[in-house]
Amino acid sequence: MSATPTEKVDLDSRDNIERFVESFYARMLKDEQLAPIFWDVAQIDLDVHLPHIKDYWCKLLLGETKYQRHTMNIHRQLNDKRSLLPADFERWLALFMQSLEADFSGPKTERAKRVATSIAKNMQNSLSP
Numbered sequence: 001m002s003a004t005p006t007e008k009v010d011l012d013s014r015d016n017i018e019r020f021v022e023s024f025y026a027r028m029l030k031d032e033q034l035a036p037i038f039w040d041v042a043q044i045d046l047d048v049h050l051p052h053i054k055d056y057w058c059k060l061l062l063g064e065t066k067y068q069r070h071t072m073n074i075h076r077q078l079n080d081k082r083s084l085l086p087a088d089f090e091r092w093l094a095l096f097m098q099s100l101e102a103d104f105s106g107p108k109t110e111r112a113k114r115v116a117t118s119i120a121k122n123m124q125n126s127l128s129p
């Protein structure tokens, strides 16, 4: 029996955003290039990190206010330990887009693509020497 393809949904609720973040991180945390930055350099605790990422995207896409941390400073500190290179940003964005394109579509999904592209660009510029 073949599985019924599930319809794509938009990032218009916390539930859907949480599913997206889980799918994005499933890709990122097994990616040869990026996974070591999370596990070895930042030594993240997933139970702490993932809720922050979920709150962050609920803030950007739904206007929730729970996320109140300084993302740029956190990446600046990370960049001091291990430089975040243009190729890393390219990979990060590629995995972000793949995770969206697999299961999501709609206006908020398009907004997430634009926002991620622009934040990644600003972050990369502001970290480059």
Ligand code: HEM
Pocket (backbone or CB within 6 Å): 034, 037, 038, 042, 044, 049, 052, 053, 056, 069, 070, 071, 074, 075, 078, 084, 085, 088, 089, 090, 092, 115, 116, 119, 120, 123
């Ligand atoms: C080269 C690309 C990137 C890499 C390798 C990367 C890696 C990481 C790592 C390792 C952490 C955990 C840091 C820590 O807890 O010490 C982190 C946190 C985070 N990243 Fe990135 N990141 C990248 C780009 C981005 C971009 C473009 C965004 C936003 C669009 C973003 C959003 C976040 C957020 C919201 C956090 C949580 C910060 C917190 O603890 O509140 N990252 N990132």
